[in-house]
Amino acid sequence: MRGPEEDAISTPLPAPELRFGVNYTPRRGWFHAWHDVDPEHAREDLAQIAGLGLDHIRVFPLWPLLQPNRALVRPAAVDRLVQLVDLAAESGLDVLVDGIQGHLSSFDFYPEWTRSWHHRNVFTDPDAIEAQATLLRTLGRALTGRPNLIGLQLGNELNNLVEHNPVTAAEVDRYLDTLLAAAREGLGTGAGLVTHSAYDAAWYGDDHPFTPEASARKGDLTTVHPWVFSADCARRYGPRSPEVRHLAEYGTELAKAYATDPARPVWVQETGAPEPHIPAADAPDFARATLLNAADCTGLWGVTWWCSHDVDRALLDFPELEYTLGLFDSAGRPKPIAHALAETVAELREMRAVTVRQTALVLDCTPATRSVSGPGGAFFEAWTRLRAEGVRPAVVLAERTADGRHLAARGIRELIRPTPPPAHGG
Template identity: 85%
Template sequence: MSASTPRFGVNYTPRRGWFHSWHDFDPEHAREDLAQIAALGLDHIRVFHLWPLLQPNRTLIRTTAVDQLVHLVDLAAEAGLEVLVDGVQGHLSSFDFYPEWTRSWHHRNVFTDPEAIEAQAQLLRTLGRALADRPNLLGLQLGNELNNLVEHNPVTAAEVDHYLDTLLTAAREGLPAADHLVTHSAYDAAWYGDDHPFTPEASARKGDLTTVHPWVFSGDCARRYGPRSPQVLHLAEYGTELAKAYAADPARPVWVQETGAPEPHIPAADAPDFARATLRNAADCTDLWGVTWWSSHDVDRALADYPELEYTLGLFDATGRAKPIAKALADTVAELRTAPRSAPTRETALVLECTAATRSVSGPGGAYFEAWMHMRGEGVRPAVVLAERAEDGDYLTARGIKETVRPYPFPAVFTS
């Protein structure tokens, strides 16, 4: 049983100018945004600078841009917020940001070119060293959902492993203190995408903890099952349990680092209930590090060419007004802190049998996903266990699992 209270925060999207605001960073605007976030009772933020502004040339890291980032971390400290910094952006809200030295006549594959990898490693070392003495720094992440860049940078799973290992080592060189996290993140294709080169094993075994981004639009989950369905309301819980199955360490923490209520997938009227259920259900998972909502502020509709859902993801609208979902989130966070939930040990585990080429069985619409959700709907809180560990008594005992169930191809139960 675990009675520890998870961390609750938000991914910071500047209200004025979105991430383009880094071009003319205004501390007063940031201070106002951060005060609104802190007023909800949240304890941390995740922040993103833009790679082209930080490193416009392969051998040039702009001191001014690094100083802006450090200033933002200091402003967060004033508001009582801790900060995770993402290094290589990379991908944000459907836009990809590449420095010119990776494009056009100078094209380099950001995952496989040795000099491009070393440049990113040097950026992470630099950011770590600049931030290491900030008392409110949670740690450094390689970048936001780097696997979104695969389409324009073909890569194999082995090459991804080398890339992640190299950059995680560099980040740790910049942040040598053990109390700072060094992490990486991927969008849901890492878990559900057949033959995707970023693998569940890489997500669950590299870095200091596992991050998951369980989005209701992945696999058309909300449209497939409905915005109020158990499949949607338990999606973050499921993503946490799926991640735990792939970890080598049975007690490895999992961070629900992005989840949100995008319209029209989650209608605005349903968003408060979705937020409440998502937090409460995720809190029923042992070893949950925390939940970080996406995002703090809506994208202003004065900015063009975003997918429709990106304009509606904020807890605050583009004028700075708190939306109903903000109150629901704040109230639920306060509830979970006032009366911490003892996450029950999941004594029954559903066995996941898949290969890299059949990973989609564990995503929305897949046979395994639907079997797990059926059990959850019947009142069971199932864990997930990989088939190769389904009869490993020591491993099952370490996770508190007493029974494994195989939903397909042949129903069977193994009792440890």
């Protein structure tokens, strides 16, 4: 195996400007603020976000407020969403809208027509699917023409709903295809991105019905949510470990391996510094390392931090880590991580070049052994060992190792098969 010098022969390429933003958590009232959007409170939050030099937000209107009845999408709730998009424009911020929430910060929000006596599986019931399609078409039509609209996403980590809505991979594919088509119909051709998102089980959960292929091949780009608590990554390796600080970079490279289009962009759409997995004292350095390492990937669309504001402790029953994830505290004061993020974003915007990764590590797994590619898995650990040694490995699926056209399109010249870590003598 060649060493770190393997990339040195490549000339760094000018890189397209990255997008840097934040997942917007209203400071007052959390996402319950969607019950009654206060323009002045929103303006204050958005001005703070823009003040960090960020260029976009991602927003999460609650599904029960938008569609309390299967046949009713409330115009007033849609108007509040459009109003917030316009308020973001006043602060110079672009917006991605997530349509179906769905799941947020350990809470699930279902309209009553999907629950109890009226229970419907949101992934498989034809009427429930059509209702969601109607909602997305309606949101798309209402948002079309907003110059600061990035696009419409199906919803936040919809695969979190699998526990209460059993579904197969084939049924997920049909569900995603139907809703992505509805969102595109609502927005219109070329009027912004149409995307979907999933939490990390889609990438390295054995037999999880949301698959890497669905994430990497459906929608206009690939979104990844590389959280350091997934598979106990930070606790397993330590908050300052290479495994943690390169996790967003790794997630980006893993996503690129599953794409059929070598030029398909990848968006690190959620990553953050949850305590105690990342102690507050380590959070600024973690944020800086995460951004710099992810920005070293070709094909990166951007990074969107989770989240803008801490959850106020006056709100009860959240997991402890949710109260400290913000760049701003619940009084609106910027935290040290906010300053570190802003400085790193400014640095990356001033000068960024990337080098095509000519060496790739070969991933050989099945749906039932997908966990090898997650924290604790043999493939994940082989990749991070190489990275710690100074190699910048891409990832290639085993079934593509003989596809010269695919390898050439990605600039890959050398393939490495994972080897087990060296044995420790006793």
